[in-house]
Amino acid sequence: MAELLVIKIGGGEGIELDAALSEIDGLVRAGTRVVLVHGGSHETNMLSERLGRPPTFITSPSGHTSRRTDRETLEIFEMAYCGKVNKGIVESLRHLGTDAVGLSGIDAGIWTGTRKNAIRAVDESGRTMIIRDDLTGRVERVDAGFLRLLLDNGRTPVLTPPAMSDEGVAMNVDADRAAAATAAALGADELLLLSNVPGVLRDPEDRGSLIEAVSSLEEVREAAKGRMKNKVLGAEEALTGGVARVVIGSASGASPIADARSGAGTVFEGAIA
């Protein structure tokens, strides 16, 4: 069976995709199966601003942050993630020669799960409140059969949120954890989570404090702050789901995928306490 990689590239500010897309085209030409998952947060923020609806974020009592997603935000989110970013990536990959298929998690029910119907959030003054109408949730099931159908036919899926809730509405989900669930469902050989940071840092202000080979999950959990928390959770979920190797690394440079595969970043592999 050909090697299968799930590669997630973040949608944060300053992330250039050209180098990674060119590497993906090379991998696919060489016979590797690739599922690409992408974000679009920076494009969504810019579009929201231009439309006069600046984005707002929710912070949970444990310190996770997520986009406050009402119906209008979801539509803006879909325009940025599924429209501009997804189709831009598909166009670039096809231009290179990869037979890419851009899909959101709602298409064919690729990603399904539960919407959070009561989110505890902490406001600026430290008070906890409950938000009930947020269109946010978690991917719990992946239609691996549909993705295999595409891969078996030589197509390269390019996936992005939203996902479909069990009650039948589109919902924003964390793309790192969706990528992890996808890697686990497909039995991927490797999961790469690439973004605009070099990996998990012991000190978020010091890019030299990178945790390289992970020997203790406790250590990376404690070190992970902000958006990195979801990447570490995703890495753990992928490992638990049977993925042999996860790398949290950088999307920058001339060969971010080769770099991550050769160990640049925070590597989860083998026996970890």
Add this chain to the structure above:
Amino acid sequence: MAELLVIKIGGGEGIELDAALSEIDGLVRAGTRVVLVHGGSHETNMLSERLGRPPTFITSPSGHTSRRTDRETLEIFEMAYCGKVNKGIVESLRHLGTDAVGLSGIDAGIWTGTRKNAIRAVDESGRTMIIRDDLTGRVERVDAGFLRLLLDNGRTPVLTPPAMSDEGVAMNVDADRAAAATAAALGADELLLLSNVPGVLRDPEDRGSLIEAVSSLEEVREAAKGRMKNKVLGAEEALTGGVARVVIGSASGASPIADARSGAGTVFEGAIA
């Protein structure tokens, strides 16, 4: 073989999709294979206005009009067509119970063809000019194998422009003619082209002047004005491509699809001179 319908629903102002989507869900449940093609022109116009880039249109010397599509317009177009409208339709169909898959024509190379590298356009003062950088073209090939793969697996494709040019860029294409090419490539039993007009009118100002059963292509060609020209061209292309029946009808009312199938609208069928 199960009956196969290609249904195009326009994206003009005032078109409500709920009734048609509910009918599609009923058809799919009853075992009919459906490929839905949709537009998004009104959403694109509104988004363009909100982003401070009001849409502009090109009129050809023969009177066809099309959206002037530079790179930024293409991105806005993708946000509206592939993001908001496509994902909204997929969400609604899935909520009803249909296993919908939203795709643009660039995904999997479903729609490919030639970009127009020199468009003759007439400006307001009647002068003809040549536009070379427009991202507009025509669907010449349809990957029917990919669409059959989806249909054979119980999925309902929901397709929308853009398409992929042979030079490897995304391009705006007329969705009526793309739907016609799709119906021909799939050997569809019937093509419905539904929009906010009741069919081809002898007098565009008089909704009572509807041409019902088409007996002369010359007559409908002459009667078709503005955007209706592309629908008539699409109908002719589908007939030439082997589709047995084409109806240009209204997307309005409680049962627009059943109405069109039972003959409400302009019907192209059988021997036409």
